[in-house]
Amino acid sequence: MSPIYLASASPRRAELLTQLGVPFTRLATEVVEQQKPNESPLDYVTRLSQDKALAGVKIAPDNRPVLGADTIVVIGDLVLEKPLSPRHAFEILTQLSGRSHQVITAVTLADSLRITTRSVQTTVTFCHLSPERISQYIETQEPMDKAGAYGIQGLGGNFVREIQGSYSAVVGLPLVETFELLTDFQS
């Protein structure tokens, strides 16, 4: 696999790309994450992954492909991103308790001429969480930098009764779809 740029500060995305065997250099980009009125969750996560990749293309020193990705948690029509505070994390986890939600991850590859995006939707079902259990989890700090205020790869995995779809997409980068995207883009 040829080397690429990764426009992401997420340690999970770097680990997953390493697991795929893709050599990469990280680029530091800043993208404002704000859903527009009437923008669907899928359109929103797609746009963010594209904005991240295109912000990387702008600062990349050469024309290697740039990968950008975004992950959101969706319950009903409501998009849950990273919690703004421990109190907000408590509200989010209370909403997720005892029911199913969707996790959508979009991945974009772009260079100065082309842009391609794949999105993956996974359904995750949580067991019932008591307020005490939620508070204890928040004390670990694990929820604070994660969409939906949990990490399936960490202690948040203890809450997952069922997952239908891609585990790696929930963690932040769908391995199969990213490999296919890279293969198609570089062929």
Ligand SMILES: Cc1cn([C@H]2C[C@H](O)[C@@H](COP(=O)(O)OP(=O)(O)OP(=O)(O)O)O2)c(=O)[nH]c1=O
């Ligand atoms: C649901 C879930 C999300 N997450 C993480 C993946 C993402 O890093 C984060 C969602 O935030 P994002 O805004 O997608 O990504 P980021 O800000 O961490 O990184 P960057 O924009 O620089 O690429 O939540 C987990 O690690 N485990 C989970 O189970």
